[in-house]
Amino acid sequence: MITFSHVSLVFPGTRRATLSNLSFEIARGEFAFIIGPTGSGKTSIIRLLMRQVEATWGTVTVNNRDLSRASFRQFANHRRAIGFMSQEYELAYNRTAYENVAMTLELLGKTKALARRVVPEMLELVGMGGREHHYPHELSGIDQRRVMAARAFINQPLMLLADEPTAAVDPDSAIELMRLFDRINRTGTTVIMTTTDANIVNQMRRRVLEVERGKLVRDQARGVYG
Numbered sequence: 001m002i003t004f005s006h007v008s009l010v011f012p013g014t015r016r017a018t019l020s021n022l023s024f025e026i027a028r029g030e031f032a033f034i035i036g037p038t039g040s041g042k043t044s045i046i047r048l049l050m051r052q053v054e055a056t057w058g059t060v061t062v063n064n065r066d067l068s069r070a071s072f073r074q075f076a077n078h079r080r081a082i083g084f085m086s087q088e089y090e091l092a093y094n095r096t097a098y099e100n101v102a103m104t105l106e107l108l109g110k111t112k113a114l115a116r117r118v119v120p121e122m123l124e125l126v127g128m129g130g131r132e133h134h135y136p137h138e139l140s141g142i143d144q145r146r147v148m149a150a151r152a153f154i155n156q157p158l159m160l161l162a163d164e165p166t167a168a169v170d171p172d173s174a175i176e177l178m179r180l181f182d183r184i185n186r187t188g189t190t191v192i193m194t195t196t197d198a199n200i201v202n203q204m205r206r207r208v209l210e211v212e213r214g215k216l217v218r219d220q221a222r223g224v225y226g
């Protein structure tokens with residue numbers, strides 16, 4: 001589903017390559033952690049997948065389509081197939097949990113009737129059933145992340161990209177969030193997640209891609225943090 005083929009990324013005005021000659025494949029339905037120290041290039045991999053940045057050399061292919069050659073329409077379809085969750089608390093503060101999740105559907109031009117049917121189901125799935133009408137400030141950090149996950153997943157994307165989603169979450173809550181990601185993964189969605197949290201990587205035992213100074217130094221099935 002995803003192929004990085006000899007991908008290098010050099011940001012304009014910088015001397016050192018942020019990513020150097022990265023090659024790997026991720027199959028549909030996989031769950032992969034991207035680990036590595038701060039500044040190693042984890043977020044840049046996610047940004048390449050979203051085509052927020054383009055490879056300087058090499059190709060990033062998703063579903064046999066070279067992202068750098070995608071037409072505007074193909075790019076729009078590509079972005080619709082991605083659910084994204086960052087490490088920021090980024091719910092709209094003046095909207096309820098329900099409205100925050102329904103917003104994704106609204107942006108995609110879906111009807112309110114559809115939202116009324118699927119949003120409560122999704123909030124139930126992430127463990128927020130009965131709290132649809134709570135505002136973000138009334139929710140704990142972990143519950144806000146649950147709503148963020150619901151928002152990223154409501155469109156049933158082919159892949160869920162998460163950039164350090166457990167940052168600033170206590171260890172128990174981080175594990176809970178991982179159970180949720182596991183549940184999402186079991187529906188067939190490919191999950192790719194950056195993290196520096198050894199505990200969750202060691203508990204989940206999923207594929208581990210380790211980057212160090214922009215190079216892929218380890219690709220291990222059922223890996224540990226190391």
Ligand SMILES: Nc1ncnc2c1ncn2[C@@H]1O[C@H](COP(=O)(O)OP(=O)(O)OP(=O)(O)O)[C@@H](O)[C@H]1O
Pocket residue numbers: 011012014018036037038039040041042043044045
């Ligand atoms: N737009 C940019 N212009 C120049 N350099 C950049 C840009 N974006 C990222 N970098 C550099 O690329 C390197 C890798 O950054 P990246 O955010 O991918 O690392 P990371 O592993 O995700 O780090 P963190 O754990 O801190 O998020 C860093 O040295 C960063 O300063």
